[in-house]
Amino acid sequence: METTIKGLQKKVLNRAFVDVWTDWKKTIKKPKSFEEFRKEIKNKKIKRIWRRAKNVIFDLSGGPALNRTEGYSLLVHQKMTGHLLVGKWELKNDKWKPVEKGPLEEKINLYIHLMFYLSGGLMMALSDMRIFAKVELWKTDELKKELEKLGPEPLEKNFTFGKFRKVLRGKKGKVKQVLMDQNVIAGIGNIYSSEALWHAKTHPEKNVADLNDKELKSLYNAIKKVLELGAESGGESFSDYRKPDGTKGDFDKERKVYRREGQKCSRCGGKIKRLKVGQRSAFYCPACQKL
DNA sequence: TGCAGTGTTGCTTC
DNA sequence: CGAAGCAACACTGC
Numbered sequence: 001m002e003t004t005i006k007g008l009q010k011k012v013l014n015r016a017f018v019d020v021w022t023d024w025k026k027t028i029k030k031p032k033s034f035e036e037f038r039k040e041i042k043n044k045k046i047k048r049i050w051r052r053a054k055n056v057i058f059d060l061s062g063g064p065a066l067n068r069t070e071g072y073s074l075l076v077h078q079k080m081t082g083h084l085l086v087g088k089w090e091l092k093n094d095k096w097k098p099v100e101k102g103p104l105e106e107k108i109n110l111y112i113h114l115m116f117y118l119s120g121g122l123m124m125a126l127s128d129m130r131i132f133a134k135v136e137l138w139k140t141d142e143l144k145k146e147l148e149k150l151g152p153e154p155l156e157k158n159f160t161f162g163k164f165r166k167v168l169r170g171k172k173g174k175v176k177q178v179l180m181d182q183n184v185i186a187g188i189g190n191i192y193s194s195e196a197l198w199h200a201k202t203h204p205e206k207n208v209a210d211l212n213d214k215e216l217k218s219l220y221n222a223i224k225k226v227l228e229l230g231a232e233s234g235g236e237s238f239s240d241y242r243k244p245d246g247t248k249g250d251f252d253k254e255r256k257v258y259r260r261e262g263q264k265c266s267r268c269g270g271k272i273k274r275l276k277v278g279q280r281s282a283f284y285c286p287a288c289q290k291l
Numbered sequence: 292t293g294c295a296g297t298g299t300t301g302c303t304t305c
Numbered sequence: 306c307g308a309a310g311c312a313a314c315a316c317t318g319c
Contacts, residue, residue, distance in 0.1 A: 026313090054299080079299050081315085111315085130314045132299070173308090182300085191298055239298065258298090279310075281296080296317085304310070 002231035007244030015118040016045040024113040030136035053186035081240040082133030103246030151185040176204035177278040196222040203291040204282035257283040
C-alpha cells in the first residue's frame, strides 16, 4: 500500500477525473449505481492521496470553479489481486492495451476492469484478476469517522510499544490471527504477519494472551521492521502485486518464510512448515519459532 | 482432469 | 455472542 501511495502521488496528484469506464459495475459499492458514481466523480480533482489500513484514499475537490462539490473521498481496496496502475491505454475489442511498450504489457497488468480518465491525457487503471477489489465514494468526514474504528497504524510515530501492548491487552486467540485483525492493528496481512512472527521467533499459533513483555517487545520491533522493509523495497511481487508503473517490488529478497514450505530457515537451518491458522496458510520455522 | 490453494474481508451459520 | 465457515472470482500447479 505504501508503495502504491508513493507511486500515485508522483503521477496523479492535482489531476481531475475526466470520466470513468468499467466492465464490472459490481466493483463500485458506493454509491450503488455506477452512473451515479460516474456523475459524482467527474471534474473532481485529486488533492491528497493517503492510506489507512489497506485502503487507498483520494481526497477530492471540485477545483476553483466547482467549490460546492468539495468534501468527497474516493476509497480503493485492492483486496487479493487488485492493483492501481498509471499510464496510457487504448480500448481494443473491449480490452485495454497499453499504448507504449513496457511493464504494463505484462499479463498481470491487463486484467483492467475499471479505468479512470484523468486530466492531461493520463489514465489510472485498476487491474484485478479476481475482481474482488472495491471502490467507494464517501463524504470525507463520514469516511474518517468510519476509519476511526480501525486499529492503529504501525508505521506511524505514535505507534509506541505501550500502544501495541494496550491494543493486544485482553485479546485472545492465535497471535497470527490477532495481528491480521484490522480492528486491532491496521495494515498487516498474510505475508507480513508470517514474516514478522519469524523475525520475532514466535510461533503463529501462540496464544496472544500468553506473550510476555519480552516477547511482545520483539514482536513489536519485528512488525515495524518488516513493514518498513516492505515499504522501502517496494512491496512483494512474487504474485500479482505491481507498482503503479507496472514494475515489481523487491521485497522478495527479504522474504524469509512466506511460501517457503520445505526450504531451509535462513536463521537456524530448520525446515519451514505450513499450517492453517484461521483458514489462512501460516509459514514458519518450527525449530526457531517458539510456541 | 479436478481440486486445493491464492497478498482480503464481510456476511452467514453454528 | 463469538468464532468458524463460506462466498465473492479467475487462475495455477500438483
